[in-house]
Amino acid sequence: SLLHRASFFTSAARLDQLPEAGAPEVCFVGRSNSGKSSAINVLTNQKRLAFSSKTPGRTRLINMFSLPDPLEPEAALGFLVDLPGYGYAAVDKKAREEWAEVLGDYLRSRSSLAGVVLMIDIRRGVTDLDRRLAHWLAPTGRPVLALLTKADKLPYGQRIKAVFAVKKELAEIGALYAVPFSATHRIGLEEAALHIENWISP
Ligand code: GDP
Numbered sequence: 644s645l646l647h648r649a650s651f652f653t654s655a656a657r658l659d660q661l662p663e664a665g666a667p668e669v670c671f672v673g674r675s676n677s678g679k680s681s682a683i684n685v686l687t688n689q690k691r692l693a694f695s696s697k698t699p700g701r702t703r704l705i706n707m708f709s710l711p712d713p714l715e716p717e718a719a720l721g722f723l724v725d726l727p728g729y730g731y732a733a734v735d736k737k738a739r740e741e742w743a744e745v746l747g748d749y750l751r752s753r754s755s756l757a758g759v760v761l762m763i764d765i766r767r768g769v770t771d772l773d774r775r776l777a778h779w780l781a782p783t784g785r786p787v788l789a790l791l792t793k794a795d796k797l798p799y800g801q802r803i804k805a806v807f808a809v810k811k812e813l814a815e816i817g818a819l820y821a822v823p824f825s826a827t828h829r830i831g832l833e834e835a836a837l838h839i840e841n842w843i844s845p
Pocket of ligand 1: 673674675676677678679680681682694695696697728792793794795796824825826827828
C-alpha cells in the first residue's frame with residue numbers, strides 16, 4: 644500500500660511555516676483522544692509515526708508525512724497531514740480559539756488539500772467542535788471521510804446506527820463518507836485506505 648511508505652517530512656507550529664502547497668494532501672482531524680494517532684499508525688503500518696495526544700512534544704504541531712512516488716522515490720506523490728487534536732480540557736480558552744483559527748484557516752485556504760479524515764469516537768458521536776469543523780468544511784466542497792473510531796467497543800448493529808447518526812448530523816457536508824473503524828481490531832482499514840489513496844492518486 645502507498646500509505647505504508649509514509650515517512651516523517653516536517654513539523655510546523657503555524658500555517659506560514661508549512662511548505663508551499665504542492666502534491667495533494669490528506670489531513671487528519673479530530674478531538675484529542677479520538678484515536679487519531681492510532682488510526683494514522685495503523686493506516687501507515689508503523690508503530691510510532693504519529694504521537695498520541697498523551698505524548699508530550701510534537702502534539703501541538705502540524706506534522707507532515709510524505710508518500711514517495713513509486714516511480715520517482717525522491718519526489719512526493721502526496722502528503723498526510725496530522726493536525727493537532729482539539730477540545731483538550733487542559734487547554735485554556737485563548738489557546739483553543741487560536742487553534743480553531745489555525746484549523747479553520749488551513750481547511751479553508753490550503754489549495755493542495757484533497758480530502759479530510761475526521762475522527763469521531765463512535766460512542767461519543769458528533770460533538771460541538773466537530774460541528775464547527777463541519778461548518779468550515781462544507782463550503783470548501785472537499786470530500787470528508789468520517790472514521791468512527793474504537794468501533795470494536797460496540798456490537799455490529801450499533802456501529803451501523805452510529806454511521807447513520809453521523810451522516811445525519813453532518814448532512815451539510817456534501818461528499819461525506821462514514822465508516823466504522825478500529826485501530827486495534829483493524830476494522831474499516833481497507834475502506835479508509837482506499838479513500839485516502841484515491842484522493843492522493845486518483
Ligand atoms: P489521539 O489523542 O486522537 O491521537 O488518540 P490515540 O490514538 O492516542 O488514542 C486515544 C486512546 O484511545 C488510547 O488510550 C488508545 O489506546 C485508545 N484507542 C485508540 N484506537 C482504539 C481502537 O481502535 N480501539 C480501542 N478499544 N481503543 C482505541
